[in-house]
Amino acid sequence: MSATHPAEPHGAGLGQKLNWLRAGVLGANDGIVSVASLVVGVAGASTDSAPLLIAGIAGLVGGAISMALGEYVSVSSQRDSERALIAKEREELRTMPEQELNELTELYRQRGLSESTARQVATELTEHDALAAHLDIELGIDQHDLVNPWHAAISSAISFTIGALLPLLAILLPPPELRVPVTFVAVLLALAFTGVISAKVGGASPVRATVRLVVGGALALLVTWAIGTLLGTTGVV
Template sequence: MDAATAPSFHNNEPHGNDMAQRLNWLRAGVLGANDGIVSVAAIVVGVAGATAATGPILTAGAAGLVGGAVSMALGEYVSVSSQSDSQRALIEKERRELAEEPEEELAELTALYLAKGLSPETAGKVAEELTAHDALAAHLSAELNIDETDIVSPWHAAFASAVAFITGAILPMLAILLPPPEIRVPVTFAAVLLALALTGALGAWIGGGSKARAAVRVVAGGALALAATFILGNLLGATGVV
């Protein structure tokens, strides 16, 4: 294929499932880190509102970090397991149909390309050539938008989700434990809201949305969560409940 007939792509545009898959993983990582930041920050700030003692804050924060990471990993494992099981079942069904009814499957593939706007002659030729090259891949792509090589491992998804959550949770833990007691809450508020602004903007950049709008939304939600838990902790501490 020479330069005149070779396909040209813009360098700043993703082409292919591998790029889309990487962007999805990155987006999931950002969201997981964001959850870790907000969840653990709300816990430690709430406890700090009730007591200045480091022990209870550390204990509550560590419990929130471990519990949140396990919960995120378990939820991701169950979700991805269900999705991958469904995809595998569809792949096996398509493989069986191709073995038992090849002519009907070829007609079905031709009809799919007719529906996309190709002429009958072109649709038939495309269907025949794709079937000759890799019939299963052709049907999975055209009918189900599935790539047999892109089925995500539930274990990988669970591990990535847990790591993302822990990565985000470490920030509020350090912010609440390292400064002197008299400034630990303001420092945590500032560090967490700055981190949320960055993750919100990064998530919007990945998705092609407005970075400023996304950052404001995430920061507003995080500030509300921190303020609510701090006020609750303060009230409980003042009344002697804890």
């Protein structure tokens, strides 16, 4: 019998996959909420399709670019920090190998191993790949699995676009009198779905994540719709 379950995540690439999933889920959620709030606000002020289309497309394009840039900058900074830590650890191994071996031994002893076993494990791992051993137990970094800013940026932009298309179609396709109700229902269902997905990715409670997203999205839609209706009624727009 295998010692591990087939579904357990092992091996290189896990960090990048989780980073890609995280950016994708967040991008889709932001696309749904931001564009839905925008078009619902416009729909509250006007029943014309042209302003809705213009506002929706502008929000979609601008939001996708903003999300991609934000993810790229954020993840690039994280990767730069990881690379700096790797370089620092490599230099320490080169200049003071004995101290680093003692440090590795102590870290394994703190994990519950006896002094002799910890020394043996540290010695064998150092002989095999000293840098990988230190990065793993000290910093939780895999030098072959650093986060990729391009993956995060592209994933975020694509998912934002997909998420934004839902409220845009929901506000444009129905008759004018059904636009806002249909958009409300479509958006809240989509947020519930992304809440479940984000909970699975993060290992959190699906119910809590879903309720949080649905309530927050509903409040955003109600506020923007009310503002749009007020401005349309007073003749500001």
